[in-house]
Amino acid sequence: DTEVTQTPKHLVMGMTNKKSLKCEQHMGHRAMYWYKQKAKKPPELMFVYSYEKLSINESVPSRFSPECPNSSLLNLHLHALQPEDSALYLCASSPPGKGTGELFFGEGSRLTVL
Amino acid sequence: KQEVTQIPAALSVPEGENLVLNCSFTDSAIYNLQWFRQDPGKGLTSLLLIQSSQREQTSGRLNASLDKSSGRSTLYIAASQPGDSATYLCAVSSRNAGGTSYGKLTFGQGTILTVHP
Numbered sequence: 615d616t617e618v619t620q621t622p623k624h625l626v627m628g629m630t631n632k633k634s635l636k637c638e639q640h641m642g643h644r645a646m647y648w649y650k651q652k653a654k655k656p657p658e659l660m661f662v663y664s665y666e667k668l669s670i671n672e673s674v675p676s677r678f679s680p681e682c683p684n685s686s687l688l689n690l691h692l693h694a695l696q697p698e699d700s701a702l703y704l705c706a707s708s709p710p711g712k713g714t715g716e717l718f719f720g721e722g723s724r725l726t727v728l
Numbered sequence: 729k730q731e732v733t734q735i736p737a738a739l740s741v742p743e744g745e746n747l748v749l750n751c752s753f754t755d756s757a758i759y760n761l762q763w764f765r766q767d768p769g770k771g772l773t774s775l776l777l778i779q780s781s782q783r784e785q786t787s788g789r790l791n792a793s794l795d796k797s798s799g800r801s802t803l804y805i806a807a808s809q810p811g812d813s814a815t816y817l818c819a820v821s822s823r824n825a826g827g828t829s830y831g832k833l834t835f836g837q838g839t840i841l842t843v844h845p
Contacts, residue, residue, distance in 0.1 A: 656835035656836065657817075659832050662832065704771055706772075719771045
C-alpha cells in the first residue's frame, strides 16, 4: 500500500461550522504533513508531525487545529473559518529517520467556505 | 530563507518534442530535491527524487539532474505526449543540523506544460 488517503474529497462549510479533514497512510511513515494550496499557487506547509508529535507549525491561525491520534492517522479540525481559507488541503507522509525524505501526497480535500 | 524559482512559467510544445524544465534554488544546503506532477484539481504525484549527494535520476522518459553548487536542477522529458500535459513542480527539502530533513518542502511556482497533438 503506497497510498495516502484523504477524506472527504470535497467539503463545503459555513463560517460557523465545525468540520474535520482526515488523512490516513499505512506505509509505516512516521512523519505526516498538512499543506494548503490556493488556486494557481504552489502548496504551502501548515504543520508537520514527527512520531505523532507536532514538530512544525508555520504560524497557522488557531481556527485550524491538527491532531495525530496515531502513526497512521492525521486530522485537521476546522472551526470558524473565513472564505479566504477556501483551498485544496493536501496531506503527505514520509519515512522516518535518515531515509530519502521522499514525500508522498494524497489527492487532497477541496474546501469551500461560504 | 530558501527560495525556489521555475522557468518557464508555461510551455506549449507539439507532441514528440524533447523538452527541459528548469528549477533554481538559493540555499545549497538541501537534503533532497523532488519533481512532482499535478493535474488540475488533483494531488501531487512524485516523479523523481534526487538526494543531495546524487547528480541525476531517471525514470522512463524522465531524467532529472542536480547541480547543488550552482543551485540548479533540470527535468528532461523525452518524446513528449499529450498525456504529459500538467503542472510540474520542483521542491527542495532543507537539511537540519542533525543531517536529516527539516521535513519542509519549499516549492517553486511550477511550469504549466501543454503538449498538443
